[in-house]
Amino acid sequence: MAADLQKLVIQGGRVYDHDGDVHRPAIADILIEGTRIAAIGPELPSERTAGAEVIDATGHLVMPGMINAHYHSHDTLCRGLFEELPLEMWLLYTLPMGGHRSKREVRLRTLVGALESLRCGITTVQDMVGLIPLREDYVDVVITAYEDIGARVVFSPMVFDIPAVAMLRYKEGLPPEIQEMMGTTAAGAKQQIDFLDAQIKRHPARGTLHWAVGPFAPQRCTPELLEGCADLAARHDLGIYIHVYETRGQVVMAREVYTDYGGSFITYMDKAGLLNRRLNIAHSVWLDRGEMDRMAEADAGAVLNHLSNMKLKSGIAPVLDMREAGMRVALGCDNCSGSDVQNMFQAMKMYCLLASVSDPEPGPALAHEALSHATLGGARSAMLDDGLGALKPGYKADLVLLDMNDTAYLPYNSAARQLVYSETGRAIDTVIVDGRVVIKDRVVQTIDKDALRQEVIELMEGFRADFEDVVTSRATALPHLLDAHRRVWKADIGLERFVARTRR
Numbered sequence: 289m290a291a292d293l294q295k296l297v298i299q300g301g302r303v304y305d306h307d308g309d310v311h312r313p314a315i316a317d318i319l320i321e322g323t324r325i326a327a328i329g330p331e332l333p334s335e336r337t338a339g340a341e342v343i344d345a346t347g348h349l350v351m352p353g354m355i356n357a358h359y360h361s362h363d364t365l366c367r368g369l370f371e372e373l374p375l376e377m378w379l380l381y382t383l384p385m386g387g388h389r390s391k392r393e394v395r396l397r398t399l400v401g402a403l404e405s406l407r408c409g410i411t412t413v414q415d416m417v418g419l420i421p422l423r424e425d426y427v428d429v430v431i432t433a434y435e436d437i438g439a440r441v442v443f444s445p446m447v448f449d450i451p452a453v454a455m456l457r458y459k460e461g462l463p464p465e466i467q468e469m470m471g472t473t474a475a476g477a478k479q480q481i482d483f484l485d486a487q488i489k490r491h492p493a494r495g496t497l498h499w500a501v502g503p504f505a506p507q508r509c510t511p512e513l514l515e516g517c518a519d520l521a522a523r524h525d526l527g528i529y530i531h532v533y534e535t536r537g538q539v540v541m542a543r544e545v546y547t548d549y550g551g552s553f554i555t556y557m558d559k560a561g562l563l564n565r566r567l568n569i570a571h572s573v574w575l576d577r578g579e580m581d582r583m584a585e586a587d588a589g590a591v592l593n594h595l596s597n598m599k600l601k602s603g604i605a606p607v608l609d610m611r612e613a614g615m616r617v618a619l620g621c622d623n624c625s626g627s628d629v630q631n632m633f634q635a636m637k638m639y640c641l642l643a644s645v646s647d648p649e650p651g652p653a654l655a656h657e658a659l660s661h662a663t664l665g666g667a668r669s670a671m672l673d674d675g676l677g678a679l680k681p682g683y684k685a686d687l688v689l690l691d692m693n694d695t696a697y698l699p700y701n702s703a704a705r706q707l708v709y710s711e712t713g714r715a716i717d718t719v720i721v722d723g724r725v726v727i728k729d730r731v732v733q734t735i736d737k738d739a740l741r742q743e744v745i746e747l748m749e750g751f752r753a754d755f756e757d758v759v760t761s762r763a764t765a766l767p768h769l770l771d772a773h774r775r776v777w778k779a780d781i782g783l784e785r786f787v788a789r790t791r792r
């Protein structure tokens with residue numbers, strides 16, 4: 289049936305191969321048939337390429353599309369609104385700005401994040417979207433927006449059955465009205481699992497749509513909900529993504545409150561049947577070494593989000609320790625109001641640099657590893673690594689062309705190192721997802737970008753007014769949250785995740 293498929297040849301680029309020469313990739317042609325890579329080679333037989341559309345990739349690097357393995361589309365319109373606040377205080381503002389919004393806004397915010405992602409060479413986002421309330425029409429809007437723009441999505445609406453205020457250690461000291469501001473309601477476990485199950489059946493995975501299960505965090509999920517998530521993931525053969533040990537407060541909570549589980553969220557998740565090869569824990573800044581070993585043994589992985597972890601004052605995930613433990617790793621860019629960018633080049637560079645400042649000894653070469661985490665690692669986190677994350681025959685045709693005339697490659701010495709340490713996304717001129725050219729000559733082909741910009745500008749007037757209301761109404765909570773935050777920092781947990789400050 290191959291003859292009926294649309295053919296595309298990417299001609300004469302340097303094709304990045306994880307298993308080949310990562311510094312000087314060979315020049316080759318890539319034949320795409322339909323949605324998949326059919327062949328790669330220096331000289332493809334003309335009978336195979338006959339009738340194909342040709343994209344000239346001379347002077348280009350061709351790399352696999354990157355996979356952002358931790359992302360939330362619900363706050364893309366909050367980009368640039370925050371700077372000073374640690375995570376628990378930032379949530380006070382960003383959570384309400386993501387919930388109870390119009391369907392038009394949900395569509396626009398999804399497109400805004402997807403457009404930036406594609407422009408930066410991210411062909412797949414794992415969207416752990418907060419749909420508040422969890423409704424079918426919102427699900428339809430988000431899935432349609434991704435389809436329209438042509439981005440691949442691992443769709444995983446977040447579920448939780450313990451209210452948001454539970455994220456805070458020492459919440460008991462907060463006045464009731466402040467607790468209410470943080471969020472004191474949540475839907476039931478069964479209701480949410482049934483909802484997700486119904487959505488997965490209503491929109492089965494196909495084309496560029498994939499599913500995963502997204503319990504919010506151990507401290508926000510009862511054992512019943514976590515067990516339901518583990519069962520749902522097993523039934524549909526899906527990955528699981530959950531926020532774990534993002535902040536110091538969360539590890540203090542585990543140690544002081546979850547004493548029935550040895551003070552460990554990993555044990556808590558293990559008891560609920562979650563600690564297995566499907567599990568991916570986002571952040572894991574405050575994971576201890578014993579927990580890393582248990583994660584590695586279970587083939588469970590971490591999704592590192594250095595950008596938001598640093599901006600939101602959470603700390604630095606222990607990259608070298610995880611590496612030593614043999615943990616599976618993927619990379620993410622997290623919220624648009626927490627990082628404030630969807631750019632895996634920054635995430636890869638941080639992975640390497642933060643490993644460098646973790647040990648003064650000569651270290652391992654990490655650039656090619658970062659590239660693998662940003663592609664294959666992300667694919668593996670979604671259980672899709674048999675067809676995503678590499679440029680190989682049989683794999684999905686998700687790829688990115690970078691113009692090596694850019695100064696990032698002047699002079700050109702190493703593809704892996706210059707992609708990680710020098711590239712910003714500036715050199716990207718063509719992006720292909722599922723065999724479809726979505727960015728060509730730096731212009732998005734699938735939507736009207738100018739119309740989107742205009743619609744967002746119009747929407748933002750009301751959005752900013754709503755944001756000002758949230759800021760004003762929540763000001764009284766800040767001193768209380770700061771107090772709880774400082775108590776958390778006084779607790780001794782025997783882990784260090786901050787750098788370069790003389791102890792005060």
Ligand SMILES: [Zn+2]
Nearest residue numbers: 360531570622
């Ligand atoms: Zn997150």
